[in-house]
Each structure stands twice: as C-alpha cells, then as structure tokens.
Amino acid sequence: MKNKDVNDKKEIERKVLGKLATIIDPQYKKSLADLGFSMSLIDHPKDPEELLLMLKTSHKDKRHNIHLESKIREALVGLKLKNIIAIKFEYDAELAQKNITKPRLKNVKKLIAVGSGKGGVGKSTVSANLAVSLALLGYKTGVIDGDIYGPSMGKIFGINERLALGGDGKTQIYPHKTHGIKLMSFSFLLDRDQAVVWRGPMLGKAVEQFLFQVIWGELDFLIFDLPPGTGDVQMSLSQLVEVDGFIIVSTPQNLAIQDARRAAYMFKGLNVPLIGVIENMSEFHCPECGHVSHIFSKNGADALAADLGVPLLANIPLQEELMEASEKGEPIAISNKKSSITKAFEDLARDLCERLKI
Numbered sequence: 001m002k003n004k005d006v007n008d009k010k011e012i013e014r015k016v017l018g019k020l021a022t023i024i025d026p027q028y029k030k031s032l033a034d035l036g037f038s039m040s041l042i043d044h045p046k047d048p049e050e051l052l053l054m055l056k057t058s059h060k061d062k063r064h065n066i067h068l069e070s071k072i073r074e075a076l077v078g079l080k081l082k083n084i085i086a087i088k089f090e091y092d093a094e095l096a097q098k099n100i101t102k103p104r105l106k107n108v109k110k111l112i113a114v115g116s117g118k119g120g121v122g123k124s125t126v127s128a129n130l131a132v133s134l135a136l137l138g139y140k141t142g143v144i145d146g147d148i149y150g151p152s153m154g155k156i157f158g159i160n161e162r163l164a165l166g167g168d169g170k171t172q173i174y175p176h177k178t179h180g181i182k183l184m185s186f187s188f189l190l191d192r193d194q195a196v197v198w199r200g201p202m203l204g205k206a207v208e209q210f211l212f213q214v215i216w217g218e219l220d221f222l223i224f225d226l227p228p229g230t231g232d233v234q235m236s237l238s239q240l241v242e243v244d245g246f247i248i249v250s251t252p253q254n255l256a257i258q259d260a261r262r263a264a265y266m267f268k269g270l271n272v273p274l275i276g277v278i279e280n281m282s283e284f285h286c287p288e289c290g291h292v293s294h295i296f297s298k299n300g301a302d303a304l305a306a307d308l309g310v311p312l313l314a315n316i317p318l319q320e321e322l323m324e325a326s327e328k329g330e331p332i333a334i335s336n337k338k339s340s341i342t343k344a345f346e347d348l349a350r351d352l353c354e355r356l357k358i
C-alpha cells in the first residue's frame, strides 16, 4: 500500500472517531467517549470498497443501537466522506455494568411501571386501584397514564378536562388532583374522538414531558401505566429515567400470558427489576349461587411468575361491580371500601410497600 493511501485512511479514521466521540448516546445522554464505547475503523473484510466501523456498546436491547446508528449516520453525512461505512455493534457486558446508572426522578421515591402484553386485561383498572390503595395507606401517589392507544385513567377517575403540554419544552404543567392522587394522562391531551397518530419521537417527547415537566412535587410512588406490548413508550421510559420496578398484569389464558412474558423479558433486558405478576379476571364468583368459574382459564399467571422467578402478587377476580365503578368514574377502592376486591388491592399495596421497603 502506498504511503498516501495509509495517510488518507489515518486521516479518515481520525475524523470519524473524533466526530463519533462527541455523539450523545440517546439512552445514557452522555457522549460515546464518556461512556467508554470502544470504536475502531477497519477495512471491510468482505468488500474492499467499504470501511467497517466496529463499536462496542453497553446496549443489550438492539433498538438502542438502532437509535444510536441513526445519530452516527447523521454525523457521518456531515463529514462528507467518499467511503461507504458499514457499522457493526457488539454488546460489552462489562461496560453495561459501568454505565448502568440513569437519572432518577427528583422527589419521587419509587417509580413503578405497570404493563401488560395485551390490551384489555385490566392493566389500567389495576393501576388506578393500586394507586388509590397506596394513597389511602397515606403514601403520596401519582399516576401517569402512558397508554396512548387506550388512555382510560381520565374515565376511571371521572376527569374530562384537558391539559395543554408545553410545546416550547420549558412550560411546566400541574397534574390533575383527585382523591389525593396526582394524575397525568394522554387523554388530557386528546380530543374525545381524536385518532392517535403519534409516532416514536413524539411519544418519546410526551413521556419526557410527563416525567420531567409535570409538577409532581414530593411523591412516594409514581405509577406509570404503560400501553400494552413492547413499543416506543416502554423504550422511552427505560431510556429516560431509572425505573424502580415493573409489574406485569395479565389474564390467565395462554393467549394473554405469552405476550405478557414478552413484555416482562423486554424490561428484564433493559435492566428494570421485575417486581411480580398480577393476575386479573382470575375467576368469576356467581353472585346468585356462589359457583366459581374460570372464564379465562386458570393458573396462567402462577406459571408465568414461576417462569420469570418473581412472585404472584395478587389474583383479582372478574367482578361486575369493579367494571361498573370504573364506568362511573370512581375506582372501586374508593366507591366500595367494604368490597373484597378493595381488600385485595389494599393487601397488594401493603405487600408492595414491604417488598420495596418504603
């Protein structure tokens, strides 16, 4: 190889690696240099026309690398190089240990995410009643309804008024307050019949604003009610802030359980501790004859919890009154203090406090 070629390559390498070192990683909000992501630029082993950028990162979830790659591509365009550069990521477990710290939400003792595999399994109903039970035990509690596709907290708590999110990135927002709970919901931003067409970056921005621009004040618990599945809201939440734990809600049948497992593994992969599983609509007690039937099968959540190595936190039965209470805009934990379901939620809240040592 001629000296000139070698020098050209060195120059390209210097430019590329210098530029990359200053890129801010979308998850950790630090530069690649500060994070210690090691990089090298080599001749592509399969294509003599190309160069290969090798990058060791601490991202276990490949989607973080995809976000990072788009930033790298943007930076490379800025360098106006003639060469084609392929990018290869490699996971570095040691780095992951080092880079694990994420910012905490100021003044919030425990940020808990509640998720599910499928929609309609009662995740929001559970989140709402758990929040009420925590508040009734004297804990300062907030709820973020981050279920963009089916925001139902407003309905469950009987709140219709809208709130405006600041578009300037500076405005602060007061959450709604009801029954001692502070509440922020996607539904407060949408018109009643408005179709939701928000995509990744917009969702990420809204999650950021819900977390950092809402005036939460001091909270013992902030419950983040996630949309079902493993999408952009989940990713944004885990990127933006340290989540203290994840609770998965599922009905017992395999169809729901298999998706719940995926959601649980996603959070495990993002280093969010799994607290446990809540089975909802476990069984139906006939109010006439007392007969117990398992409309959505049985023991599915037990098996999921055992498989994940976490406890089954509660079994909430299928009950008309629970549904009706939400329809009327007052969670059952408020509307009927004597109900066995209210007791089940109170037990769940106490158990959670014990587990989280709060």
Ligand code: ADP
Pocket: 116, 118, 119, 120, 121, 122, 123, 124, 125, 126, 150, 152, 280, 281, 316, 317, 318, 319, 320, 322, 323, 324, 326, 327
């Ligand atoms: P998700 O948040 O998983 O989409 P929701 O909490 O919105 O689910 O619940 C879906 C519907 O099921 C609502 O009408 C709710 O009132 C009802 N529901 C939830 N849990 C129960 C239950 N244990 N018994 C009866 N109805 C329930």
